[in-house]
Amino acid sequence: MNNTWLSDYVIIPLILILAILAIFPLLVGYIVYVERKVLAFIQSRLGPMRVGPYGLLQPIADALKLLTKEDIAPRNADVFVFKIAPIILLVIGFTGLAFLPMGEGFELFGYDVSLSIVDVNVGVLFLLAIMSLSTYSLVLGGWASNSKYPLLGALRSAAQMVSYEVALTFTILATLLLAGTLSMSGIIDAQREAGLWYIFVQPVGFVLFIIAMVAETNRLPFDLPEADTELVAGYFTEYSGFRWSFFMLGEYAAMVVMSGLLVTLYLGGWMRPFPNVELLSFLDFIPGFTWFVLKVGFFIYFFIWLRGTYPRYRYDQLMGLGWKVFIPVSIANLFITALAIIVMDSVFG
Amino acid sequence: MPAPEKSWAATALFTDLITGLWTTLRYTFKPNVTVRYPLERSVLHPNFRGILRVDDDLCIACFLCEKICPDNCIVLEGEKGLGKGSKYATYFYLDHARCLFCGLCEEVCPVDAIYHSNEFEGAVFNRADLVHDLAILHKGHAIVHYER
Numbered sequence: 001m002n003n004t005w006l007s008d009y010v011i012i013p014l015i016l017i018l019a020i021l022a023i024f025p026l027l028v029g030y031i032v033y034v035e036r037k038v039l040a041f042i043q044s045r046l047g048p049m050r051v052g053p054y055g056l057l058q059p060i061a062d063a064l065k066l067l068t069k070e071d072i073a074p075r076n077a078d079v080f081v082f083k084i085a086p087i088i089l090l091v092i093g094f095t096g097l098a099f100l101p102m103g104e105g106f107e108l109f110g111y112d113v114s115l116s117i118v119d120v121n122v123g124v125l126f127l128l129a130i131m132s133l134s135t136y137s138l139v140l141g142g143w144a145s146n147s148k149y150p151l152l153g154a155l156r157s158a159a160q161m162v163s164y165e166v167a168l169t170f171t172i173l174a175t176l177l178l179a180g181t182l183s184m185s186g187i188i189d190a191q192r193e194a195g196l197w198y199i200f201v202q203p204v205g206f207v208l209f210i211i212a213m214v215a216e217t218n219r220l221p222f223d224l225p226e227a228d229t230e231l232v233a234g235y236f237t238e239y240s241g242f243r244w245s246f247f248m249l250g251e252y253a254a255m256v257v258m259s260g261l262l263v264t265l266y267l268g269g270w271m272r273p274f275p276n277v278e279l280l281s282f283l284d285f286i287p288g289f290t291w292f293v294l295k296v297g298f299f300i301y302f303f304i305w306l307r308g309t310y311p312r313y314r315y316d317q318l319m320g321l322g323w324k325v326f327i328p329v330s331i332a333n334l335f336i337t338a339l340a341i342i343v344m345d346s347v348f349g
Numbered sequence: 350m351p352a353p354e355k356s357w358a359a360t361a362l363f364t365d366l367i368t369g370l371w372t373t374l375r376y377t378f379k380p381n382v383t384v385r386y387p388l389e390r391s392v393l394h395p396n397f398r399g400i401l402r403v404d405d406d407l408c409i410a411c412f413l414c415e416k417i418c419p420d421n422c423i424v425l426e427g428e429k430g431l432g433k434g435s436k437y438a439t440y441f442y443l444d445h446a447r448c449l450f451c452g453l454c455e456e457v458c459p460v461d462a463i464y465h466s467n468e469f470e471g472a473v474f475n476r477a478d479l480v481h482d483l484a485i486l487h488k489g490h491a492i493v494h495y496e497r
């Protein structure tokens with residue numbers, strides 16, 4: 001039946017895409033809400049309390065405010081580039097979301113619904129390529145603003161993301177060696193077959209990935225591109241209204257994508273904890289999507305927790321850390337992993 | 350101050366970073382200190398220096414408060430008492446827009462006529478309304494208790 005082609009490649013992906021486009025902005029609003037709340041609790045404050053019970057309607061009020069603001073471009077800005085830069089970041093963020101395997105597939109009305117919208121066999125590679133494009137958005141936005149703080153922020157973001165991308169890629173490579181595949185769901189399957197999460201094989205890689213991930217998404221303590229205390233707001237100083245909110249959406253999408261990638265690579269994606277232990281099989285009734293959301297949610301919380309804890313790094317410290325520590329350690333990690341795989345293969349066949 | 354010595358093991362295991370995370374985690378679950386003002390009111394210390402009041406019957410128009418006030422908030426005039434026995438203030442103006450609530454006037458007053466009340470909600474729409482005359486100082490200004 002040629003209907004399957006239509007449903008598999010057009011209708012179901014389209015529905016999932018629309019669902020993500022509809023749900024995700026709301027989700028980001030509530031991530032910001034949780035961020036404000038958690039930061040407030042860390043500082044013994046209450047956080048937003050006025051709009052709705054416990055301030056729960058605050059994100060909606062904020063969104064309405066942002067959407068009704070005037071769309072301003074500075075007089076000497078390069079208007080076309082200025083206007084297109086936030087859109088690039090947003091598109092990149094949403095594209096990244098499409099690659100995350102969010103749960104096992106299920107059957108709905110006789111159709112197979114796969115919860116990874118795009119499952120290509122080079123998923124990790126594609127995700128890395130897409131995520132590194134986000135630097136363009138920041139540089140374009142910072143440059144087109146024609147103002148000194150955005151420009152400084154843009155230059156910093158370019159340098160920072162390039163340096164940390166190297167360490168990130170080497171770290172991921174070590175995991176890919178273990179999995180033997182570049183497909184996101186393939187990596188999860190490999191972890192299922194191996195019977196353990198790769199965090200137990202790659203603890204160093206896991207820590208490196210977390211740190212590089214924070215640097216990649218420009219979050220504290222590595223938020224130099226937007227360092228509020230020095231650069232006002234970094235590359236989006238001149239933005240307001242919904243273009244500003246595009247930058248925020250893109251940044252939080254990047255956080256979710258990076259957390260999702262981390263969960264897929266090291267924590268077994270949407271699998272339940274200890275997938276090979278029979279004793280825990282009573283957990284199987286919980287759908288994989290729940291586990292995925294829980295794990296990603298934890299890392300989103302972790303991002304906020306870091307922000308509430310650490311002061312910002314100095315720029316030279318950041319660069320020194322990146323080039324002198326993370327890159328050598330990640331290369332050593334890759335080397336040792338490769339060696340261990342060869343030795344294991346030759347000993348155990 | 351030089352940074353404290355750290356062993357390489359402590360550096361590699363991020364002990365200091367983890368200590369920081371532990372501290373913030375503990376504070377996340379501690380009770381918070383915010384008082385949501387219009388909805389709940391904090392308990393004021395008895396020594397809280399709020400809006401000034403003057404007891405008309407006690408004041409002997411000695412000018413001490415006018416003299417000591419660092420901001421020259423107080424202007425008053427007095428005359429020999431008719432029936433009251435001693436001097437009393439004929440007029441007494443206190444400009445709360447200038448007052449820094451230092452408490453010097455309260456301290457210097459020989460008969461404890463001028464004193465700080467526990468009121469702090471003195472906002473007005475007109476700056477001139479912040480100048481309180483003797484009647485207001487005696488009775489206290491119209492207090493608005495904000496609820497929302």
Ligand code: SF4
Nearest residue numbers: 418448449451452454
């Ligand atoms: S409290 Fe201080 S500033 Fe205010 S009226 Fe008294 S002496 Fe003057």
Ligand code: SF4
Nearest residue numbers: 408409411412414458
């Ligand atoms: S110091 Fe006391 S008694 Fe003297 S004028 Fe001021 S309020 Fe009156």
